[in-house]
Amino acid sequence: MKERIVADVSRLSLHGTGSASTTWWGTLGFMLIEATGFALAIAVYLYLMSIAATWPTDAPTPDLLPGTLVTLTLIASVLPNYLVSQWAEREDLRKVRIGLVVMSILGIVPLIIRAFEFYALKVNWDTNAYGSIVWILLGLHTTHIITDLADTLVLAALMYTRHGRNRRRLGDVQDNAMYWNFVVVTWLPIYGCIYWIPRL
Amino acid sequence: MRDGETKRDIRDTDLDRPALEAALARIWNTPEGLWGALATVDHKIIGRRYVITAFVFLALGGVLAMLMRLQLAQPEARVLGPDRYNQIFTMHGSNMMFLFAVPVMEAVGVYLVPLMVGTRNIAFPRLNAFSYWIFLAGGALLWISFVLDMGPDVGWFAYVPLSGPQYGFGKRADIWAQMITFTELSALAVSVEIVVTILKQRAPGMSLDKIPLFVWSMLVTSFVVIMAMPAIMIASSTLILDRLVGTHLFNPAESGDVLLWQHLFWFFGHPEVYIIFLPAVGMVSTMTATFARRPVFGYLAMVMALIATGILAFGLWVHHMFVTGLPRLGESFFTASSMAIAIPAGVQIFCWLATLWDGKPIFKTPLLFVIGFIVTFVIGGLTGVMVASVPFDTQVHDTYFVVAHFHYVLIGGAVFPLLGAIYYWFPKITGRMMSESLGRWAFWLIFIGFNMTFFPMHLLGLQGMPRRIYTYQPDMPWHDLNLFVSVSSLILVAGFLLFFFDAIRSARRGLPAGDDPWDAPTLEWATSSPPPSFNFSYIPVVKAANPLWEQPDVLAVAGGLRINSRELIISTVASAEPEAREASPRNSIWPFVAALATTVMLISSIFTPWAVVWGSIPIVVALIGWFWPKGTPEDES
Numbered sequence: 003m004k005e006r007i008v009a010d011v012s013r014l015s016l017h018g019t020g021s022a023s024t025t026w027w028g029t030l031g032f033m034l035i036e037a038t039g040f041a042l043a044i045a046v047y048l049y050l051m052s053i054a055a056t057w058p059t060d061a062p063t064p065d066l067l068p069g070t071l072v073t074l075t076l077i078a079s080v081l082p083n084y085l086v087s088q089w090a091e092r093e094d095l096r097k098v099r100i101g102l103v104v105m106s107i108l109g110i111v112p113l114i115i116r117a118f119e120f121y122a123l124k125v126n127w128d129t130n131a132y133g134s135i136v137w138i139l140l141g142l143h144t145t146h147i148i149t150d151l152a153d154t155l156v157l158a159a160l161m162y163t164r165h166g167r168n169r170r171r172l173g174d175v176q177d178n179a180m181y182w183n184f185v186v187v188t189w190l191p192i193y194g195c196i197y198w199i200p201r202l
Numbered sequence: 203m204r205d206g207e208t209k210r211d212i213r214d215t216d217l218d219r220p221a222l223e224a225a226l227a228r229i230w231n232t233p234e235g236l237w238g239a240l241a242t243v244d245h246k247i248i249g250r251r252y253v254i255t256a257f258v259f260l261a262l263g264g265v266l267a268m269l270m271r272l273q274l275a276q277p278e279a280r281v282l283g284p285d286r287y288n289q290i291f292t293m294h295g296s297n298m299m300f301l302f303a304v305p306v307m308e309a310v311g312v313y314l315v316p317l318m319v320g321t322r323n324i325a326f327p328r329l330n331a332f333s334y335w336i337f338l339a340g341g342a343l344l345w346i347s348f349v350l351d352m353g354p355d356v357g358w359f360a361y362v363p364l365s366g367p368q369y370g371f372g373k374r375a376d377i378w379a380q381m382i383t384f385t386e387l388s389a390l391a392v393s394v395e396i397v398v399t400i401l402k403q404r405a406p407g408m409s410l411d412k413i414p415l416f417v418w419s420m421l422v423t424s425f426v427v428i429m430a431m432p433a434i435m436i437a438s439s440t441l442i443l444d445r446l447v448g449t450h451l452f453n454p455a456e457s458g459d460v461l462l463w464q465h466l467f468w469f470f471g472h473p474e475v476y477i478i479f480l481p482a483v484g485m486v487s488t489m490t491a492t493f494a495r496r497p498v499f500g501y502l503a504m505v506m507a508l509i510a511t512g513i514l515a516f517g518l519w520v521h522h523m524f525v526t527g528l529p530r531l532g533e534s535f536f537t538a539s540s541m542a543i544a545i546p547a548g549v550q551i552f553c554w555l556a557t558l559w560d561g562k563p564i565f566k567t568p569l570l571f572v573i574g575f576i577v578t579f580v581i582g583g584l585t586g587v588m589v590a591s592v593p594f595d596t597q598v599h600d601t602y603f604v605v606a607h608f609h610y611v612l613i614g615g616a617v618f619p620l621l622g623a624i625y626y627w628f629p630k631i632t633g634r635m636m637s638e639s640l641g642r643w644a645f646w647l648i649f650i651g652f653n654m655t656f657f658p659m660h661l662l663g664l665q666g667m668p669r670r671i672y673t674y675q676p677d678m679p680w681h682d683l684n685l686f687v688s689v690s691s692l693i694l695v696a697g698f699l700l701f702f703f704d705a706i707r708s709a710r711r712g713l714p715a716g717d718d719p720w721d722a723p724t725l726e727w728a729t730s731s732p733p734p735s736f737n738f739s740y741i742p743v744v745k746a747a748n749p750l751w752e753q754p755d756v757l758a759v760a761g762g763l764r765i766n767s768r769e770l771i772i773s774t775v776a777s778a779e780p781e782a783r784e785a786s787p788r789n790s791i792w793p794f795v796a797a798l799a800t801t802v803m804l805i806s807s808i809f810t811p812w813a814v815v816w817g818s819i820p821i822v823v824a825l826i827g828w829f830w831p832k833g834t835p836e837d838e839s
């Protein structure tokens with residue numbers, strides 16, 4: 003078939019950011035998958051609660067302290083996370099490097115407190131269905147934090163190499179920041195489920 | 203000059219046609235040999251692999267079906283024992299749903315969507331490669347276990363408590379559950395790729411109202427996968443947890459619940475039907491337009507029907523649970539919603555009929571399959587409306603009536619369009635035509651054999667024959683019909699064998715097809731058959747919904763892409779205005795390595811929960827290898 007050139011794309015930018023980037027859309031796609039998974043896990047929690055005679059079943063209400071500390075740490079991490087994203091947007095590599103180290107620490111701290119959170123549930127996963135679902139909710143979100151922490155650590159290391167000075171990699175930093183916000187936001191309904199619904 | 207570009211950049215407009223194609227081939231081709239085969243990220247090679255693998259699973263599932271028909275042909279037959287029979291019907295269902303029907307539809311999308319939207323590769327091509335290896339590993343897990351007499355024996359929906367730790371001894375149920383994890387992981391990955399390809403990589407000018415209907419159907423399907431498959435992944439993972447580490451989600455003795463499993467399974471399981479059906483609908487619309495020689499009647503109504511079906515698909519799952527004693531009000535709601543989904547299905551049927559009515563239909567083999575689809579699917583749809591009614595469903599639940607119903611919907615509604623689609627797109631994929639005369643024979647054998655095999659099952663069900671029994675006594679009044687069904691299934695098999703023979707023979711010796719043998723209107727026919735590794739020498743510019751009919755001789759294209767690195771156009775979601783040039787990743791071995799590491803972790807975690815910990819380390823290493831920049835022009839741009 004004969005071709006006729008009717009458009010010139012040679013002056014288009016070489017890499018789109020935000021909604022002009024496929025990575026941004028792919029991240030959204032995976033967030034939608036994970037959000038559906040979390041919503042279903044919470045639905046399982048509510049379903050089991052609706053058929054249980056007592057809730058929590060054969061266990062005391064979980065301790066508030068570690069979970070609340072994790073929540074506060076996660077909420078506090080949103081501000082530096084926002085700044086890292088801004089610095090990446092402005093291609094300020096020096097600040098991005100520092101910011102990613104800070105975000106790595108802010109990923110490790112909640113994980114350490116999280117270890118105490120499992121004890122604070124005051125029930126084992128194999129005690130009964132209530133114990134199973136709270137461990138599953140907490141376990142799912144812990145996996146979530148670990149995944150994003152690994153991503154942040156790799157990006158932080160990358161920024162200290164020659165590959166850091168690249169709009170494409172800085173776009174990855176922004177997408178990673180978006181994903182961390184998602185990690186924080188998904189925690190809030192789970193926190194409400196595990197700690198506050200039994201107190202209602 | 204922009205960042206990352208150098209003076210040495212060569213643009214497609216700088217070269218004449220042969221030099222351009224040579225340059226593009228140099229940058230996009232997959233090298234020969236084992237390494238190239240393992241590292242390729244070409245969506246056409248991966249799509250072809252997916253299709254062939256899925257058809258191999260179809261053939262294997264067919265063998266299992268024939269073994270069951272042999273066993274049921276007479277009362278108290280001794281071809282298969284009860285244990286082997288349980289494994290075989292479980293394998294048949296699981297294999298056909300998870301290893302054939304869903305992957306084959308995704309596979310056709312992987313091959314065709316980038317061509318139909320006019321781009322050079324699928325979005326996230328390495329994820330695409332990864333998804334294929336994961337799918338293959340899941341299929342191998344299931345079949346190798348079966349050969350070792352470890353095949354799952356709990357039915358394709360693996361109801362607890364039968365599949366739970368109290369009754370499901372050994373590792374059979376775990377193998378079923380982990381096969382689910384493999385196949386759903388791969389389907390979810392492909393869905394994200396397809397969504398992003400459709401939303402962001404469409405040819406300039408292909409606004410939402412100019413997207414081919416097959417592409418629309420894959421977009422809706424992918425969203426349904428994204429929203430439905432997490433349910434089954436949660437279900438299969440929690441089943442393994444119940445079995446391996448002693449959680450109690452499905453154990454009523456410790457405040458768990460068996461019906462919870464059914465809710466989770468069918469919240470996925472019902473949309474699953476539409477995950478299989480919607481791409482088939484898109485294929486039917488495409489073929490109907492081409493062979494009726496006019497655009498599909500009611501494009502907007504068709505798109506709305508696809509979206510409506512995708513949404514309603516999530517409101518039907520409880521109709522699989524009508525006999526579990528749920529509240530009456532709930533049952534009435536799900537009866538209403540189950541009947542409501544007949545409306546968008548009806549809209550589409552009438553649009554196809556109107557297209558054929560107003561067109562000048564040419565009855566080539568693909569159109570025969572379309573007509574066979576319409577007839578069979580309407581029958582399956584009508585029995586669907588029947589079983590949506592609670593009193594009727596209570597009578598026929600777990601009988602052969604249901605077996606007949608879902609084979610009409612799945613084979614009539616999805617496999618017929620798929621076979622038509624293979625005849626239709628085979629020339630594009632291989633560059634050669636399949637045989638028209640063998641195709642007609644295959645169609646009539648399959649159509650007649652199918653109806654003779656499955657129609658009597660309605661009657662058997664009404665006579666009370668339950669599903670999943672490995673034999674029946676001579677004093678039951680089912681013998682004659684069962685024998686008739688078993689003999690008829692030989693006709694169906696003959697049709698499929700003819701189809702396979704034709705496909706294999708034509709791939710080598712078929713007549714050369716040329717670029718557009720059907721005079722079809724969509725973009726995949728604008729490039730050569732088979733398409734080059736880079737799909738199009740220039741990215742097309744679209745001005746109409748049926749570009750090759752509106753401008754039959756000249757293809758409008760965009761110039762100005764670099765050809766010393768893999769580059770494609772990113773466009774806006776609604777109007778497809780070009781907004782960036784984007785690098786597309788090169789071949790890489792890391793997706794294969796990552797899939798291997800994931801396979802080791804997933805299979806080991808059937809046996810010990812600690813595999814999740816140590817098994818994750820190689821996965822992390824592989825993923826870092828995958829994403830770490832290699833200094834290629836694509837990474838640096």
